[in-house]
Amino acid sequence: MSQLDELYKLLWDAGLEEKIIDFGSHAMNSMRIEKGYRGWGTELTPEISVVEAGLDRFFNLEHKSNFIGARAIKDLKDNIKLKLVYLELDAKDADALGNEPVFYKNKRVGLTTSGAYGFRVKKSLAFAYVDSSIDKLNNEFQINIQGNKINAKIIEEPAFDPKNERLKS
Numbered sequence: 001m002s003q004l005d006e007l008y009k010l011l012w013d014a015g016l017e018e019k020i021i022d023f024g025s026h027a028m029n030s031m032r033i034e035k036g037y038r039g040w041g042t043e044l045t046p047e048i049s050v051v052e053a054g055l056d057r058f059f060n061l062e063h064k065s066n067f068i069g070a071r072a073i074k075d076l077k078d079n080i081k082l083k084l085v086y087l088e089l090d091a092k093d094a095d096a097l098g099n100e101p102v103f104y105k106n107k108r109v110g111l112t113t114s115g116a117y118g119f120r121v122k123k124s125l126a127f128a129y130v131d132s133s134i135d136k137l138n139n140e141f142q143i144n145i146q147g148n149k150i151n152a153k154i155i156e157e158p159a160f161d162p163k164n165e166r167l168k169s
Contacts, residue, residue, distance in 0.1 A: 026116070033125045034118035036086055036158030042098060042114040043084055043127050051076040052129070054084045082110070083132040088159065089115070089143060090151040091124035096143055102128045103142040103149065109134060112143060121159040126152065 012020060029039075038044050044053055051073060059073055089096060096115025101108050115126030126143065137156060142149035158164075 029114070030116040030118055031120075031160075033114065033116045033127070034121055034158065034160035035164070036162075038084070038127065039114060048082075048084075048129075049073075049076050051080055052082050052084060052132075080132045082129045083135040084113075085110075085128055085130055085135050085154045086156075086158075087112075087115075087126045087128060087141065087143070087152040088155045089124040089126055089145075091117075091145060094146050095124045096126035096128075096145055100126075101144045102130055102152075103144070104130070104134050104139060109141075118159050123159055124150075125159055128152075 032039060038053060038055075050056075050058060059067075059070075061070060061074060061077075064070075065074075087096075095117045096112045098112055098114045100112045100115075102110035102112060110128050110130030112126045112128040115124070117123075118125050128141075128143070130141070135154065137154050139154065141152045141154075143152050144150075
């Protein structure tokens with residue numbers, strides 16, 4: 001801690017050529033959510049499987065089914081109870097932050113894990129784990145934010161840079 005100022009100056013000077021700027025953790029969270037990136041400790045935890053977290057692109061049971069853990073993944077896919085969904089909210093004055101209840105047809109079906117306003121896309125966005133039987137694209141959900149039920153819909157692609165072409169943006 002006693003060398004924090006010196007470390008900051010070294011990093012700053014090294015980054016000047018790359019046009020370094022200061023930013024805060026809320027800005028980083030907003031950018032992460034706009035790109036649909038899951039966060040450790042929110043969407044990804046030791047209790048959540050790769051199947052529940054929607055990380056299907058990291059395993060392929062059709063082309064390779066003999067890797068360690070393939071049987072467990074197949075069992076999970078066949079018996080999945082929760083599924084991570086990426087949501088666009090009709091929020092006006094407050095955004096989801098995480099741990100807000102999610103409703104479908106007035107029944108509590110899940111919980112948000114994180115959320116933020118996406119300044120580049122001008123949309124309120126959130127991740128939530130919901131009952132896997134209702135994780136369909138055209139289903140309308142409501143999220144209880146500060147005592148108000150806010151409409152939300154599942155979106156299939158990241159709100160910003162869906163093809164992930166701007167990794168440094």
